[in-house]
Amino acid sequence: MYIKNLKLLHYRNYDELDLIFDNGINVIIGENAQGKTNLMEAIYLLAFTRSYRTSKDKELIQWDQNYAKIEGTIIKRNQQFPLEIQLSSKGKKAKLNHLEQRRLSDYIGALNVVMFAPEDLNLVKGNPQVRRRFIDMEIGQIQPVYIYHLGQYQKILKQRNHLLKSLQRKQTDNLIMLDVLTEQLIEHACIVIEKRFIFLELLRHWAIQIHKRISQEREQLEINYQATIDVLETDNKEKISNIYLEKFKQNRHKEIERGTTLYGPHRDDLIFFINQRDVQKYGSQGQQRTTALSLKLAEIELIKQEVGEYPVLLLDDVLSELDQYRQSHLLDTIQGKVQTFVSTTSVSDVKHETIEKAELFYVENGTIPDQKKG
Numbered sequence: 001m002y003i004k005n006l007k008l009l010h011y012r013n014y015d016e017l018d019l020i021f022d023n024g025i026n027v028i029i030g031e032n033a034q035g036k037t038n039l040m041e042a043i044y045l046l047a048f049t050r051s052y053r054t055s056k057d058k059e060l061i062q063w064d065q066n067y068a069k070i071e072g073t074i075i076k077r078n079q080q081f082p083l084e085i086q087l088s089s090k091g092k093k094a095k096l097n098h099l100e101q102r103r104l105s106d107y108i109g110a111l112n113v114v115m116f117a118p119e120d121l122n123l124v125k126g127n128p129q130v131r132r133r134f135i136d137m138e139i140g141q142i143q144p145v146y147i148y149h150l151g152q153y154q155k156i157l158k159q160r161n162h163l164l165k166s167l168q169r170k171q172t173d174n175l176i177m178l179d180v181l182t183e184q185l186i187e188h189a190c191i192v193i194e195k196r197f198i199f200l201e202l203l204r205h206w207a208i209q210i211h212k213r214i215s216q217e218r219e220q221l222e223i224n225y226q227a228t229i230d231v232l233e234t235d236n237k238e239k240i241s242n243i244y245l246e247k248f249k250q251n252r253h254k255e256i257e258r259g260t261t262l263y264g265p266h267r268d269d270l271i272f273f274i275n276q277r278d279v280q281k282y283g284s285q286g287q288q289r290t291t292a293l294s295l296k297l298a299e300i301e302l303i304k305q306e307v308g309e310y311p312v313l314l315l316d317d318v319l320s321e322l323d324q325y326r327q328s329h330l331l332d333t334i335q336g337k338v339q340t341f342v343s344t345t346s347v348s349d350v351k352h353e354t355i356e357k358a359e360l361f362y363v364e365n366g367t368i369p370d371q372k373k374g
């Protein structure tokens, strides 16, 4: 799939923008603070309805305006799909084929995007939240129903935590309510964890072989899921549910004492091993980068496998962070099959052969003077 055109209105530092893109490589070039990342962010927003930089939609609206609009047409299975996001003080609207989609899960998945930014190099080294976000976003765009279950899980988790806090402070003794919320929580936890296991198996399939290739057959990558309960990836939902039930039963006092939910997918993590050693603890910076790159490339292949088309790739300021070898590997892999947006302050950061074939967009203070108008 690819994005044919993008229109921005009052978005960040873009007053009005109307661009046509190449279905190959598009390079966004500009000095610092001109609007390169804002453009990448707009494409990301079109896919996920939210930014990866802020949770406050208000920040996305141009300072002196009270609404913003992002429109794009995607081409998928040789058909055109218009997408639109409207932001205002009244909230957010997401339209697919000109029709407003009330449920997030009815919109997400229309446009598949894989984002690779310098923060992603932190995927291995960073905190567990970064890795959970990575799997949640990826599963969500392949299987939008996952977003629904995750949303329900988080909603119940919040209620349960609130109740545990009240129990801790002895403001209530409603243990029946705790049982009800625990049961509801487990129901969605099981679906979340089961979908994560399925995703992980697919991710492993691609990431391990890609990592092997980038490391020139020297390194064997392993990816483990670390849960807060003793569970096997082969366990079925019923078994997982029983394990959770038992865990919560045994630790009721501990949870009340701490005033929070101690078990569940919101506390799970991924652990990466190279040649059987924990990469987070023992890996060199290079090995951590190769792991992050392998995961991103695996994601691209996985989406192709599950959705039937390659996603759009956003490389936000990340090429300069990769050495020549890793950059070549990345660009050679995607060339000719994945529509890619590369942002950079200097064309010299991007391989010459790539620049030669790319469409170039020069950004200057929220405008692209030579834009190819849609």
Ligand SMILES: Nc1ncnc2c1ncn2[C@@H]1O[C@H](COP(=O)(O)OP(=O)(O)OP(=O)(O)O)[C@@H](O)[C@H]1O
Residues within 6 Å of the ligand: 011, 012, 013, 014, 030, 031, 032, 033, 034, 035, 036, 037, 038, 039, 058, 059, 060, 061, 062, 063, 064, 317, 345
């Ligand atoms: N809501 C907004 N309204 C108007 N301008 C904004 C808004 N939010 C951010 N900006 C401006 O957008 C610019 C930043 O753009 P962006 O983050 O895309 O920079 P960049 O070109 O990627 O730069 P760098 O190379 O430094 O990352 C800044 O000048 C900032 O002040």
